Amino acid sequence: MFETTSDFVWQKIQPRPRDAHKGTFGSVLAVAGSAAYRGAAALAVEGALRTGAGIVTLASVEPVLAAVAARLPECCLCPCEAGAEGGISPQNIDRIRRQKASVLLAGPGLGYTAQSAARAAETRALVKTLLPGFSGSAVLDADGLNAAADLLQTEKMLHPQGKLILTPHPGEMARLTGRSAAEINADREGMALRYAKAWNAVVVLKGAHTVIAGPDGRCAVNPTGNPGLSRGGSGDVLAGMTSALLACAMARRGYHCGILDADITGPSIPKLFGIHGRAMADDKGCWPIQSRMGIDVMSINLLVENEEDPVVWRGPVIAGAVKQFWTDVVWKDVDFLFVDMPPGTGDVPLTVFQSLPVDGIVVVASPQELVSMIVAKAVNMAEMMKVPMLGIVENMSYIVCPDCGKKISVFGESHVDEVAAKHGLPVLAKCPIDPQLAACSDAGMIEAYPGQYLEGAADACEKLLKK
Secondary structure (H helix, E strand, O other), X not given: OEEOXXXXXXXXXXXXXXXXXXXXXXXXXXXXXXXXXXXXXXXXXXXXXXXXXXXXXXXXXXXXXXXXXXXOOOOEEEEOOEOHHHOEOHHHHHHHHOOOOOEEEEOOOOOOOOOOHHHHHHHHHHHHHHHHHOOOEEEEOOHHHHHHHHHOOOOOOOOOOOOEEEOOOHHHHHHHHOOOHHHHHHOHHHXXXXXXXXXXXXXXXXXXOEEEEOOOOOEEEEOOOOHHHOOOOHHHHHHHHHHHHHHHHHHHOOOOEEEEEOOOOOOOHHHHHOOOOOOOEEOOEEOOEEOOOOOEEEOHHHOOOOOOOOOOOOHHHHHHHHHHHHHOEOOOOOOEEEEEOOOOOOHHHHHHHHHOOOOOEEEEEOOOOOHHHHHHHXXXXXXXXXXXXXXXXXXXXXXXXXXOOOEEOOOOOOOHHHHHHHOOOOEEEEOOOOHHHHHHHHOOOXXXXXXXXXXXXXXXXXXXXXX
């Protein structure tokens, strides 16, 4: 057994030849997503593209394809007919098989028993039918593993034609093996090795720390990672929280503020402020709902009958809603209007920059080295649209030990200062991971949060009035 250190990883990643083309680096066919779980498919194909796959194709239903096309135009699409609960129907198998790929990824967001027995049956049929005839390597994750748990009871080899990789967390491993999660965690390396040999597959047993075991008896442990992001959609929510905190900071300075929640498919702003119910309209337009501090808020969640209903819209419809939030909402005597946008450089940011009189942008990023690329994309888009950038806010920068008061860099040492210097931008704030902020947000009381970490960002906004 050995550890997958950074040196080991870099030794395995070979430099790309200068005469390479997209066909040089393989192709991934992702069978993923459903009406209820669009984000899983988007994250899966984005991960494949960012990791270096030459061609990535997503086979999925229309709502998923629309979301991915807006976010990742380089991803190829294979439209599929919808089955039970908006998932991929097994009737699409012939169409999916016609897609050429060296790697098959099946599972993320396909849906299983949480939706219905019919959805579970269709997912099992997809996995059971696609795997045997696929000649390349295959990866099973999430709902693909749930389907495999049933199949492993009757099938000796799930994928006889090529390499198979299974990526279970301890709960999924328990379902695959018929054991308990406690048994799995008590002997993680032993369990991973045992079943890697039994299934003739590479088993990636996720958790702290991830174990990678092969059927040939080799075993590696990844010593990195932490529980800080053990929550689905955490990045999207953090961006919304930053917008809310900045609006609160300006409100405390006596300014009348508003928040336009442009994250149409993942609205979090009303929840943060404890705002529920429907916004009202008259002949003047639609009126925002005011928070306890008098901050005007408009979000799609204030217009739908049930705030937990998903918004399954195409990109142009989403763009139209964002425009209407500016033109048809009565933003009366607002000194600052903060626009909370989803991550990326897709339809929503483009619509905001083209349709709203934007005075400045605040980029919210995390400490990882990957932030360099994210910030660069945002800066380049801002330059293209001739919109000034006010600076960078680093979220989840550190955590303070409650016992000794020491600052701990949970996600590694920050790179935000060097990234900001590269682009000639100021660092407006370094916000810690704060359990008190989480508690205030969950309770809809973000205005009561006493933290003052965004004062630098508030100063940058205030300067706009003096120009």
